Every structure is written in structure tokens, then in C-alpha cells.
Amino acid sequence: MLTRKQFELLTFINLRLNDSGVSPSFDEMKEALGLKSKSGIHRLITGLEERGFIRRLPHRARALEVLRLPDDTGARKPRPESATPPSFQPNVIQGNFTPSFAGTTARDDQGAVPLPLYGRIAAGTPIEALRDEAASIDVPAALLGKGEHYALEVDGDSMVDAGIQDGDTIIIQRCDTAENGTIVVALVDDLEATLKRFRRKGGSIALEPANPAYETRIFGPERVKVQGKLIGLMRRY
Numbered sequence: 001m002l003t004r005k006q007f008e009l010l011t012f013i014n015l016r017l018n019d020s021g022v023s024p025s026f027d028e029m030k031e032a033l034g035l036k037s038k039s040g041i042h043r044l045i046t047g048l049e050e051r052g053f054i055r056r057l058p059h060r061a062r063a064l065e066v067l068r069l070p071d072d073t074g075a076r077k078p079r080p081e082s083a084t085p086p087s088f089q090p091n092v093i094q095g096n097f098t099p100s101f102a103g104t105t106a107r108d109d110q111g112a113v114p115l116p117l118y119g120r121i122a123a124g125t126p127i128e129a130l131r132d133e134a135a136s137i138d139v140p141a142a143l144l145g146k147g148e149h150y151a152l153e154v155d156g157d158s159m160v161d162a163g164i165q166d167g168d169t170i171i172i173q174r175c176d177t178a179e180n181g182t183i184v185v186a187l188v189d190d191l192e193a194t195l196k197r198f199r200r201k202g203g204s205i206a207l208e209p210a211n212p213a214y215e216t217r218i219f220g221p222e223r224v225k226v227q228g229k230l231i232g233l234m235r236r237y
Contacts, residue, residue, distance in 0.1 A: 023064040050156040112138040120155040143232035162210035171232035183230040
């Protein structure tokens, strides 16, 4: 799932690469998308990179590579350079992903709890926009603690070194505060939601990936709202 601006930027980059073989500059991207600042482009690029649609080529100016395209772009994808995704094999709970559409969190006879499945999480979309009350997933009751919970599907590999892989389903306990080192769903500027490790450093908040290919992002405290903390993970084999 991409936001409209992410989709527009990815399509623009792909067309320029196909036409000239050179990725556009940040100024050209800003003008093409009608944005006022390059910081907005930087956030969109980071979101696309975390979701695995593009990558930045090291030691080369203006070097972007399109790795994949959404199914509905209808665009031609340029031939990518060889890239080997990071591998990580943590011990996780194998999930029995039986859909459930009950609007309750009461335990069933098998000790499972239906939780709302809000969508895919990386960056670019607020949690509220992901809500689909018709979608839910049965989660073992042993994974849950007190309070309200919801589930998200992971999109991208920015937390792979923490054992969280693309396609995993994560269980989130809703909260609005977190201790340093906690993996949280954070809403940035009321625009983009991302799964990162939370650290408060002085008057700033750092959102740290668990993959050296991605950068830590630093924000003022008024720009970041904690939407919940990670308490469990399920994986389909």
C-alpha cells in the first residue's frame, strides 16, 4: 500500500530512469509533485526505500534504483543491479492465520482472540487511514497482555535485524508513551506511520531502524506520536 504522493514519486522516478537512465534531482522531484520543500521528498524517498520499492546506490550522486513497482502502475521497470536482501532466521511463533470477522476481542474456545488487522506498516500512511473494521485475525491469547491490541502486516525490511521480516504480522498494544529501546508504531507529523525502535535523546526523539542499510531519523518531540508498542509477532510459513 502506497500513499498517493509515494505512488506519484515512484512513477516519476521510474519514467525518468527509463527515459534517460538518470534519476531526477530532489528539486525536480519537488517540482513534479508540487511540494514546497525537499524535506517532503526526503520523507517519501525514505518511505519507498523502507517498503523495498527503491534503493539508494552508494557513492553515486542522484543514484536511485527502482526495485519493484506496484501491480497497478502499468509502468516498465528498469533492469536492476544485483542486490542480495539480508537474511535473518529468528525463532517466531508459527501463526494459524484463520480469518475472523467478529467485532469483539473475547477469547474463543480454543484460546484465540480476534484482533482488528489494520493493514501494512512501514512508512507513509497514518494508522487511522489503515483501519478496515471488516478485517481481523485470530491471535493466541497467550501473546496478549492488558489493554487494547491490534495487528499490522510488515512491509519492508527496515527492522530485519530485530527478527521482523517483510510479510510478518505484528501484534501491537495500544499506548501513547514508550521507554527507550522499545519497538513502537510511531506517527510522524500526523502523516506517516512507521515501525521503529524508540529513543528519546535530550529534546529530540530518534526512530532507529534495525537494518544498517537505513538511517536513524531524528525529530522534535512534538512531531512524533506513539501509537502502540510491539508485543508479539506471527509468521506464515
